[in-house]
Amino acid sequence: MPIVKFEKQNWETGLNKLRRAYRLCGPVEDKGFHYFKDLGEAELPDFGCLNTRLSAKGIVYPQSEDMFEYSLDETLDDHHVMKDVQKDYSPRIVLGIRPCDAKAVKLVKLNFDTADYKDPYWLRAWEATTFVGLACDNPCSACFCTTAGCGPYHEEGLDVLLVDNDDHYMARVLTEKGIRFIETAGWDTTGVDGASLIEERRAAAEAKIVSHVSTDRLRGADTMTLHAAGIWEDISFSCINCGTCTFVCPTCWCFDIQDEVHGKQGKRTRNWDSCMFPIFTVHTTGHNPRGSQLQRVRQRFMHKLKYFVDKYDQGIMCVGCGRCVSQCPVNIDIRRVCELMNDLPAPDACAAQE
Amino acid sequence: MEVITADSARDRVEHVENPYMPYPVRIDEIVVETEDRNLKTYTLVFLNKADEEAFTYHAGQFAELSLAGRGEIPIGIASSPVEKGFLKFTVNKAGVVTTHLHNMKEGDIMGVRGPMGNWFPWDTLEGKNVLIIGGGFAFTTLRSSIISMLHPANRSKFNDITVVYGARTPGMLLYKDELIEWEKRDDIDMHITVDATDDPDWKYNVGFVPPVTEQKAPQGDKDTYAIVCGPPIMIKFTQPVLEKLGYTHDHIIMSLENRMKCGIGMCGRCNIGKELVCKDGPIFTLDQINRTPREY
Amino acid sequence: MSEYTESIREIAKRLLETCSVEMIIGFRKGTVPMMNEPHVIRNARDTGDLVWDSNCGINLANYLTDRKENIGILAKGCDSRNIVTHILENKIKREQLVIIGVPCKGMIDKRKITRMFNGEILEVLEDNGQILIRGNGFDTRLDKADVLQENCALCTHRNPVIYDELAAELVGEQEDIDRYEDVRKLEAMTTEEKWAYFDDLLKECIRCYACKNACPLCYCPTCFVDESKPQWVGKSQDAIDIRTFHFLRAFHCAGRCTDCGACQRACPVGINMRVFTKKLEKDCLDLFDWEAGMSLESRPPLDVYRPDDPDKFIK
Numbered sequence: 001m002p003i004v005k006f007e008k009q010n011w012e013t014g015l016n017k018l019r020r021a022y023r024l025c026g027p028v029e030d031k032g033f034h035y036f037k038d039l040g041e042a043e044l045p046d047f048g049c050l051n052t053r054l055s056a057k058g059i060v061y062p063q064s065e066d067m068f069e070y071s072l073d074e075t076l077d078d079h080h081v082m083k084d085v086q087k088d089y090s091p092r093i094v095l096g097i098r099p100c101d102a103k104a105v106k107l108v109k110l111n112f113d114t115a116d117y118k119d120p121y122w123l124r125a126w127e128a129t130t131f132v133g134l135a136c137d138n139p140c141s142a143c144f145c146t147t148a149g150c151g152p153y154h155e156e157g158l159d160v161l162l163v164d165n166d167d168h169y170m171a172r173v174l175t176e177k178g179i180r181f182i183e184t185a186g187w188d189t190t191g192v193d194g195a196s197l198i199e200e201r202r203a204a205a206e207a208k209i210v211s212h213v214s215t216d217r218l219r220g221a222d223t224m225t226l227h228a229a230g231i232w233e234d235i236s237f238s239c240i241n242c243g244t245c246t247f248v249c250p251t252c253w254c255f256d257i258q259d260e261v262h263g264k265q266g267k268r269t270r271n272w273d274s275c276m277f278p279i280f281t282v283h284t285t286g287h288n289p290r291g292s293q294l295q296r297v298r299q300r301f302m303h304k305l306k307y308f309v310d311k312y313d314q315g316i317m318c319v320g321c322g323r324c325v326s327q328c329p330v331n332i333d334i335r336r337v338c339e340l341m342n343d344l345p346a347p348d349a350c351a352a353q354e
Numbered sequence: 355m356e357v358i359t360a361d362s363a364r365d366r367v368e369h370v371e372n373p374y375m376p377y378p379v380r381i382d383e384i385v386v387e388t389e390d391r392n393l394k395t396y397t398l399v400f401l402n403k404a405d406e407e408a409f410t411y412h413a414g415q416f417a418e419l420s421l422a423g424r425g426e427i428p429i430g431i432a433s434s435p436v437e438k439g440f441l442k443f444t445v446n447k448a449g450v451v452t453t454h455l456h457n458m459k460e461g462d463i464m465g466v467r468g469p470m471g472n473w474f475p476w477d478t479l480e481g482k483n484v485l486i487i488g489g490g491f492a493f494t495t496l497r498s499s500i501i502s503m504l505h506p507a508n509r510s511k512f513n514d515i516t517v518v519y520g521a522r523t524p525g526m527l528l529y530k531d532e533l534i535e536w537e538k539r540d541d542i543d544m545h546i547t548v549d550a551t552d553d554p555d556w557k558y559n560v561g562f563v564p565p566v567t568e569q570k571a572p573q574g575d576k577d578t579y580a581i582v583c584g585p586p587i588m589i590k591f592t593q594p595v596l597e598k599l600g601y602t603h604d605h606i607i608m609s610l611e612n613r614m615k616c617g618i619g620m621c622g623r624c625n626i627g628k629e630l631v632c633k634d635g636p637i638f639t640l641d642q643i644n645r646t647p648r649e650y
Numbered sequence: 651m652s653e654y655t656e657s658i659r660e661i662a663k664r665l666l667e668t669c670s671v672e673m674i675i676g677f678r679k680g681t682v683p684m685m686n687e688p689h690v691i692r693n694a695r696d697t698g699d700l701v702w703d704s705n706c707g708i709n710l711a712n713y714l715t716d717r718k719e720n721i722g723i724l725a726k727g728c729d730s731r732n733i734v735t736h737i738l739e740n741k742i743k744r745e746q747l748v749i750i751g752v753p754c755k756g757m758i759d760k761r762k763i764t765r766m767f768n769g770e771i772l773e774v775l776e777d778n779g780q781i782l783i784r785g786n787g788f789d790t791r792l793d794k795a796d797v798l799q800e801n802c803a804l805c806t807h808r809n810p811v812i813y814d815e816l817a818a819e820l821v822g823e824q825e826d827i828d829r830y831e832d833v834r835k836l837e838a839m840t841t842e843e844k845w846a847y848f849d850d851l852l853k854e855c856i857r858c859y860a861c862k863n864a865c866p867l868c869y870c871p872t873c874f875v876d877e878s879k880p881q882w883v884g885k886s887q888d889a890i891d892i893r894t895f896h897f898l899r900a901f902h903c904a905g906r907c908t909d910c911g912a913c914q915r916a917c918p919v920g921i922n923m924r925v926f927t928k929k930l931e932k933d934c935l936d937l938f939d940w941e942a943g944m945s946l947e948s949r950p951p952l953d954v955y956r957p958d959d960p961d962k963f964i965k
Contacts, residue, residue: 014715020478030668031854031920032764032765032920033919033920039778050770053919054856054919057954063856063887064886064887064888066374067374068374070423072422072423079463079737080378080380080422080463080464080465081422081463081465082375082376082420082422082464082465084375084379091756097808111620111622112620114619115622116618116619116633117373117618117619117620118373119373120372120373120621122373138549138770138786139772140642141682141770141772142682155639165454166644167529171715178581222626223627223645223647224645224646224647227627227647236688237688237689238687238688238689240860240864240916241859241863242858242860242863242916243856243858243859243860244856244858244860244916244918247858247918248918249857253618253620253622254621254622254623255615255620255621256615256621256885257374257425257426257615257616258425258884258885258886259421259422259423259424260765260884260886261423261770262958264487266422266423267885268374268422269885271885271886271887273621273622273623273955274858275622275623277859277876278876279872279876280623281612281613281623281624281649283611283612283613284448284449284452285448285547289612289626289648289649289650290649295649299625299649301626302647303622306628307625307627307628308628310628311628325681325682325820326682327918329708329860329864329916329917329918330685330687330688330708330864330916331680331681331682331685331687333681333682336681449878449879449880450879450881
C-alpha cells in the first residue's frame with residue numbers, strides 16, 4: 001500500500017474538507033485527561049495526548065446503546081412489539097486512534113462477527129468508521145504492546161497509519177477507506193518513498209518499550225491445571241470487584257441487556273458489563289458459579305490469556321495498552337499475572353519428569 | 355491484508371438479520387402444570403407466518419422469551435419440532451421476567467428469540483438405546499425429545515427408549531396426561547416416580563430418581579446413551595449410579611444452565627472455560643464437562 | 651514514612667512467629683509509580699514483602715469484612731476509625747484483630763502529581779518530607795505538603811484511634827484545619843448552580859463502582875444499584891441514574907464516613923465524590939456533634955434514637 005506525505009499546514013484545511021463528508025471524532029482534553037469525542041465545528045483532535053484514559057472501543061461500542069423501543073399502550077396496534085431504533089451510521093472518521101486500540105477493535109470483531117451470528121450494531125458502526133491511526137513515538141512505561149501481539153507502529157485494524165515527522169505527516173494508506181480519506185481531504189495521493197523512514201521510526205519506538213510479557217507457553221498449558229493453580233489467591237486478594245479494568249480495556253466486550261420503561265414508552269438497551277461484578281453470573285436461584293472474588297479475577301485473566309488464546313488462535317486478548325495496569329485502584333498488574341500463568345506449566349512438567 | 359470497499363461491506367452488514375430482534379407471538383393457551391401453581395405451560399403462536407417458518411429447531415434447544423418492559427429469559431423449548439403451528443414453554447416462577455409472565459393472560463403479546471444453542475446429539479443417538487432421566491421441572495426439553503422420538507416418522511430410528519422421571523409429589527409432575535399415555539405404550543419403557551405420596555391410588559414408583567434408575571435402567575454399553583436433566587442434587591447422585599451401570603462419561607449427556615443475556619455467544623457471562631453454554635451448549639457430555647472449569 | 655517499613659516488618663514477623671495472628675494485611679510495593687497493592691502475608695518469611703510509604707491510601711478496613719481469621723492489620727488514623735465502625739456494625743470482632751497502628755503523615759495525590767507534568771512520571775521516591783519525581787524530561791523535588799491527597803491535607807485524626815502495636819511514635823495532629831470550606835461553597839449555591847455543579851462533577855462517571863467497592867462502608871451483600879426486585883435505578887449511562895447512585899451511596903455513608911479518601915483515590919476518572927460524603931459528615935457534626943469511628947463506646951447517630959435528637963430538618 002502506498003505511502004503519501006502531507007504538510008501539517010494543510011492538516012486543518014484537509015479536516016475541514018473531510019467534515020463535509022464524514023463525522024469526525026478524535027482525542028480531546030478535559031480536566032487534565034484525554035478522551036475520544038465527536039469533534040465540533042472547527043474543533044481539532046489533540047495529537048499531543050499520550051493515550052486516552054478510556055480506550056477507543058466506545059466509538060464502535062458505546063457504553064450504553066439503545067437496541068429497540070416499544071410502546072406498552074394497548075390502544076395501539078403494535079403495542080409490546082420491538083421496533084428498531086434509528087441510528088446514525090453515516091461515514092465517520094476516528095482520528096488519532098493508537099495502534100493498540102485499533103488492533104483491539106480487530107480482536108473484538110472476533111466476538112461480534114461470527115459465522116453463526118452478526119451483531120448488527122457493532123458491525124454497522126465499525127463499517128461506517130475509517131480508522132486513522134497515529135503511530136506512537138513515546139510509549140508509556142506501562143505499555144507492553146510489542147509482546148502482546150501489537151506495537152507502536154502496528155497496522156492491524158487501521159485504514160491509515162499517520163507518522164508525525166516534523167512539519168509533515170507520512171501516511172501509510174492501508175485500505176480503500178484510507179485512500180478515500182486522503183482523497184477527500186485533498187492531500188496529495190502521489191506515493192512517496194517513505195518506507196525506510198517509517199521502518200527506522202518504528203524500530204526506534206519499539207526500542208522505547210520497556211515492559212514485556214511472556215506468552216509463549218499459554219497455548220500449550222492445560223486449562224484445568226491453570227484454573228486449579230495456587231496463584232489465584234495471591235493475585236486476587238487486593239481486588240475490590242470494581243469494573244475499572246474491564247471498562248478501560250479496549251478488548252473487553254461483555255455486555256448486559258436491560259429494559260427500561262418511562263410511562264408507556266420502553267426501550268431495550270445494552271450496557272457494558274463486567275465479569276468483576278458479582279451479579280454478572282448469579283442465577284435466579286441465588287447460586288453463583290463465580291461467587292467469590294478469586295473466581296471472578298481468575299475468569300478475567302483466564303479469558304484474556306487462555307480461553308481466548310485457545311478459542312481463536314490469534315494470540316492473547318490483550319494489546320498491551322497498559323490502561324488496566326495504571327488505572328487499577330489496587331494495582332493488580334496483568335503483566336505480573338501473565339508471567340505467573342506462563343511460568344506455571346514449567347514446574348509441573350519438571351515434576352512429571354522427576 | 356483484507357481490503358474491503360466501504361460500500362460492499364456496508365451492504366453486507368445491512369442485510370444481516372438482527373439476532374436480538376424477538377419474533378412477536380401471542381399467548382394462545384396457559385396451563386397450570388403443578389399443584390403449587392409455580393409452573394405454567396405457555397403455548398405461543400407466531401403473529402407472522404414467515405417467522406414460524408424461520409424458527410426451525412431441534413429437541414434440546416432453548417429460546418429467549420422476551421417481555422417488553424421486563425427483559426428476556428432463556429427457557430428450554432418444551433414443544434417438539436414435529437408439533438406444528440405453535441411453541442410450548444414451561445416456565446417456573448422465579449425472577450423478574452418469569453414472575454411477570456405468570457401474571458400475563460391468554461391473548462397477550464410477547465416475543466420469542468431463537469432457537470438457540472445446540473441440541474441433543476440426534477445423529478449419534480440413531481440406532482442406539484436411549485435412557486432419559488429427568489427430575490422436577492427440568493423435563494421440558496425431555497418432553498420435546500420424547501414427542502420427537504415417538505413420532506411415527508422417527509420411532510424406528512432408535513432402539514429401546516427408557517424414561518425415569520421423578521418429582522417431589524404426584525402433583526408436581528409435568529405433563530401428567532402425556533406421561534400416563536406414554537406409560538400405556540409398549541414402545542417406550544416409562545418409570546414415573548415421586549419422592550413421597552399419601553395418595554392410595556398412586557400406582558407408579560415411590561423413591562428418588564437415583565435408586566429408581568439403579569433398579570430400572572438398562573446397563574450401559576457402547577450402544578446406550580443416557581440423557582440427564584434435573585436439579586443439581588439429582589445429578590450429583592445419579593452420576594455414580596450411571597457409572598455403576600456401566601455408562602462411560604462420553605455416553606452421559608447433560609444440559610447445563612447458566613445466567614444468560616444474549617443467547618448467541620456474545621455477552622460473555624455464561625462461559626465454562628472457553629465454551630459458551632448458550633452457543634457451544636447447553637448440551638454437553640459429562641466427558642466434555644469434566645474438561646472444563648465447573649463454573650455453572 | 652518509608653522509615654516505618656522496617657518496624658512494620660518486625661512487628662508482622664513477631665506476630666506471625668508467635669502465632670498471635672494467622673495473617674497480616676498490609677501493602678506490598680506497587681508495580682507502577684505512586685501505587686502500592688493491598689497484600690496479605692501468612693508466613694513470617696514473607697514479611698519482607700511488606701512496605702509503607704505515602705502510597706498506601708487504600709483503606710485496609712475494606713479487607714476485614716466478615717473474615718473469620720485472627721488478623722494483624724495495618725491501620726492509619728482513617729483505617730482505624732473504619733475498623734471501629736466495622737466492629738460496631740458486627741463486620742469483624744475486636745478480639746480477632748491485632749491492630750498495628752501507623753501514625754500517618756498523609757498520602758500523596760497521584761492524580762494531582764500526574765497533572766503537574768507534561769511527560770510521563772517514571773519514578774517517585776520520598777525523602778524526609780520531600781517527594782522526588784523523575785520522568786521523561788524532568789527530575790524534580792516537591793514538598794509533600796503541597797501534593798497531599800485533599801482529605802489528608804484536611805485530616806485531623808492522623809493517629810490511629812485504636813491499636814495494639816505502633817509502627818512509630820505518634821505524630822502531632824494538624825490544628826486549625828477548616829475541613830468544610832468546599833461544603834460551605836456548595837451550600838451557598840442556588841439550586842440551579844448545584845445541579846450544574848453536580849452534572850459537571852459526575853459527567854465522567856463510567857459506573858465501574860470503584861468508589862463504593864474501595865469503601866469499607868459499602869459491604870452490603872447486594873448494593874441497591876444491583877437489586878432487581880425491585881429495581882431502584884437503571885443501569886445505563888443515564889445522568890439521573892448516575893446521580894441517584896452517588897447521592898444514595900453518600901446518604902448510606904452518613905455518620906459512618908471517615909473521609910479516608912479511598913473512593914476518590916480509586917476512581918479511574920478522577921471524580922471527587924467526597925463532596926457528597928463531606929456534606930453529610932458536616933451535617934452529622936453540626937447536628938449530632940458526631941465524628942465517625944472515634945470510639946467503640948458510642949454508636950453512629952443514625953443507628954440510634956435519642957429523645958434530644960435534633961429534628962428541625964423534618965418538615
